[in-house]
Amino acid sequence: MAFERELVSLDWFWLILVIASMVFLGLLFYRLGKRSEADFFLAGRGLPWWLPASSVYATHTGTDTPMWFSGVIYRSGLAGIWYGFFTVWVAISAFFSTKLFRRSPVYTQGEWQTIRYSGLNGELTRGYLSGWRVFMDIWTVGWMNAAIYKICDYLWGISYTEAFLIFTITVAIYVMLSGYWGVIIADFQQSILVLSAMVIVSIFGIMETGGPSEIVSYLEAEGEGWRLNPFSFTVFGKGKGIPLAWFLTMIFAATLAGLGMGSHTDWYTEAQRIQSARTLKDSSYSMWSGSIMIILRNSLWAVAILAFFVLTLKNGGLLTDEGEYEMAWYRLGFDLLPVGLLGFFIGTIVAIHFSTVSTHLNLGSSYFTRDLYQHYVNPEAPEKKLVWVGRLGIVVVLIGSFFMGYMMKEDITAWLIFAMWIGMAGTWIPCILQVVWWRFNAKGWLAAWIANLGLAWMIVWILPDLGVMPELPEHMQFWTLLAISAAIYLPVTLLTKPEPMDHLVKFYMMCRPYGFWEPVKREAERRGLLGGEK
């Protein structure tokens, strides 16, 4: 599989224009970014809802996203859209955990941990989470490096190192200079570019097959009509589509995750957007509207990939190599767009890469600076120094990501599902319990996270490889990890003391959590802190 077209000068013009305008807009905010730590990491906490919303949408659209999404739609038809349904947690969160999180004016989830938990154990939850978060941002930028390399290899046959040097270093420069201001403005621009590219490519793809009616009639004639039904499920291995159990797991997990904080790895990027909005209401609406854009984007993609499926069927049969059909959406653009639009499309792909990488460089750096350096190393550091440490944090994430991407460049989908879902299954419920249950304590949280670190790798990779247990389907891995982890953190929580009541009351008054907080609420009332409320 190789790219057989030549880019003409009009294509190069559009490609360079798109990249230059993103870098230019990023750099334009240099003066604002360096004003203070709050500007470098939260754009001064003054953004209207539509800016974080476009960033939620843009950040959820990485260069790898069309790949794994193409993979599931090509295999499972329209029912594959539910693989992207985990985003619903963002919408549920908009009216639950977002409100709660925004009421504590923290920079990061790490910082929030010390508002929820007290003393040394609280500090341990913050330190652990912050270290893990820096690692996860290195990981995320690493898989973005792997994805852009895959595209560059297809287009121009360039090496992993060359792709990294050209595309990832460029974005790092404007993030280092402008901080989160550069991220958010480039994300806004990118969200418009991507939406335009998606509509254009999808229209070209669908029209190439002969239009929507041709897709429907062709698939039905070939006995593949089930692919047109988003509710086509398999039950106990019978039927076609995706497992019903996976769909139900997704609904359960997405709803529950919206009530908690940190259940999903994307929470940490959204947390930054929540805090950068100018009001609590702007935070909620930005989360909801950003996530609805993602769901609509997925559906548009899905139909375009169905068109690709029909085209491959017409041109000699189904593709069986996952690496090949994962490129479905990109192939539609590369193969079908006319001169000029092709360059615009490639520029958009680079913009997608810029957006996700910029977010995670800045986010990883915020944990590095705020939670590790400022909190533990130099609490008295002046604002100017904190901005410089922020830039250093970006370099740390950047270097780590180069090596991480090398490891992942062959099997992006498997790494993604592991990182987004299974790798966090054991911490799923504790992240919710810490919000909804007063009795859950720092020791329970630490037990869950440390246990999960080992268990996730054992259940998913090591034990099946050693032949000790069979390789489980993804939804079963999720449930298994959920159950084993609970058998560890629940006893730890119940056998150790709750957090001190003074600390819990302070937390309750600031965040007003929902769920099982009656003893704390009663104590707040007894102290006269909730006297005026009925």
Next chain:
Amino acid sequence: MIKREWTPEEADSWTKEDLAGFLSLPIFILFGAGLALALIGRMVGFLMLVIGVGLAIAMFVILNPKISAISSEYERRQKEYIEEMEKKERWKR
């Protein structure tokens, strides 16, 4: 039926109105499946989109007054919270 006026104190408590946030789940199912089906020309897809829009409007009508009240009250206190947090962050050993 739907409470339109909230004092900041009332809005601070979780009430049955907040449950409307869960409508996001059916709304997203209707939007996701509806748009895909509409794009391949199925009437049921358009119908799902219309129902989804209706549900979304209902959800915001219920939630907006309360969230506006919480938001304005919280913004009043935010400065004080930020000062306290920065003081805590810059502790001296």
